[in-house]
Amino acid sequence: MATDTYFKSPDGELWEAVIGLEVHAQITSHTKLFSGAATEFGAEPNSQVSLIDAAMPGMLPVPNEECLRQAVRTGMALNARINPWSRFDRKNYFYADLPQGYQISQLYHPIVGEGAIEVDLEGGATKTIGVERIHVEQDAGKLMHDQHPNSSYVDLNRSGVALMEIVSRPDMRSPEEAGAYVRKLRAILRYVGSCDGNMEQGSMRADVNVSVRRRGDPLGTRTETKNVNSVRFIMATIHHEIFRQIEVLENGGRVVQETRLFDPDKGVTRALRSKEDAHDYRYFPDPDLLPVELSDAFLEECRASLPELPDAKRQRYEQALGLTPYNAGVLTADVTTARWFEEVLARLAPDQAQRAANWVTSELFGALNRLGKDIENSPVSPAQAAELIRLTADGTLSGTLAKQVFEIMLETGDDPARIVEERGLKQTSDTDAIKAVIAEVLANNPGQLEQYRGGKEALFGFFVGQTMKAMQGKANPAVVNELLKKALG
Secondary structure, eight states: OEETTEEEOTTSOEEEEEEEEEEEEEOOOSBOSSSOOBOOTTOOTTSSOOTTTTTOTTOOOOOOHHHHHHHHHHHHHTTOOBOSEEOOEEEEOOOTTOTTSEEEEOSSSOSBOOEEEEEEOGGGOEEEEEEEEEEEEEOOOEEEOSSOSSOOEEEOTTTTOEEEEEEEOSOBOSHHHHHHHHHHHHHHHHHHTSOOOOTTTTSEEEEEEEEEEETTOOOOOOEEEEEEOSHHHHHHHHHHHHHHHHHHHHTTOOOOOEEEEEETTTTEEEEEEEOOOGGGGOOEEOTTSOOEEOOHHHHHHHHHTOOOOHHHHHHHHHHTSOOOHHHHHHHHSSHHHHHHHHHHHTTSOGGGHHHHHHHIIIIIHHHHHHHTOOGGGOSSOHHHHHHHHHHHHTTSSOHHHHHHHHHHHHHHOOOHHHHHHHHTOOOBOOHHHHHHHHHHHHHHOHHHHHHHHTTOGGGHHHHHHHHHHHTTTOBOHHHHHHHHHHHHO
């Protein structure tokens, strides 16, 4: 079990976990890092492979400027140091999905240096996680083991796709901190537009480095679990590795520096191979590529292109729009949600922002969760949502009627004004009609009326409910309350 940032073993000892993540994020680009081949996901195997990707003799790589631009913009969003001079290196290793026999990467001179991400933790706490570097590299292909009973096939569509490797400092101490870090990093990448963050498709994945040490001891030996592709699996990997390593050490064993894989079905990691050190890859500067030199004009253009980022947007929602910290956090956690909400706001008066935020975070999110949809596939458009909120704000619809109209919108896709008109759901403030219903309600409930006038004032809500029920929820609640007070007095 965890005690603050320490973990207690069955023997009662306190252990500390030291966690670092290497997040591989596929850069948003129509073409690959060093060739003009397409990067579209889901294409037929080996249908997006240039001669460069296949490592044909004499083929020379040419850097994709857009990929470098996106890496720089990402670094700026993380308040990281941008290196005007960087260089590509060859990382030598031999594997069936790596046609060149080496990967073009950046070791000694990355394009982005140190930065930081502030993450939100439970209980309102925050923590700053350091980012050591971001370097740009090419992806490998993909081995396919399920296509033939005796052979493995290779799909090179992914070979040469541009990746940012975002290397954190070993600042995390629990699965929860790592989960918060990945969620925040993913949100920033999606805001910037440098990666779509689709972990299911592999466009964002993490290598998880974990070591443990007794309280007060030096750093322990770390393991690296490769290519973990969801926040839930990253947290499960860390949890399993912490207690696996504690058990090994408490039983007198030694943690081996190795590469491991996570088995999502069993929730455990297993050894893959011994872990290499940097010198094992025999890095050297790529002789086919000149150093990357970034001009002041290029850097200024990158900075000017950055959008409002999640922390700044959340702060603006709280300070300028008066949203609660909870609503502001929910609405800015993902760029798609934020854009949807901004479209709603653009159609409303400024004083309706809080009403809109409450409706989106409760009514809309509740309905989408029930339907198994995300906000991108919402049956209700931002324009329709704004119209429904306006009809509620101006008294055309009561809260009860608004819920009815919303359910019809979900089913039919119709605009709320049309639903109100066609189905006669408009709220009424006709005092004569409401007075008549109130008189009938009081006449039909003499016992409750006597109790109320005898001092049981809590029954006021009963009379309100009966009146609203009799008018099928179409009476203006404020008018009902006012007229009931007079009638009961």
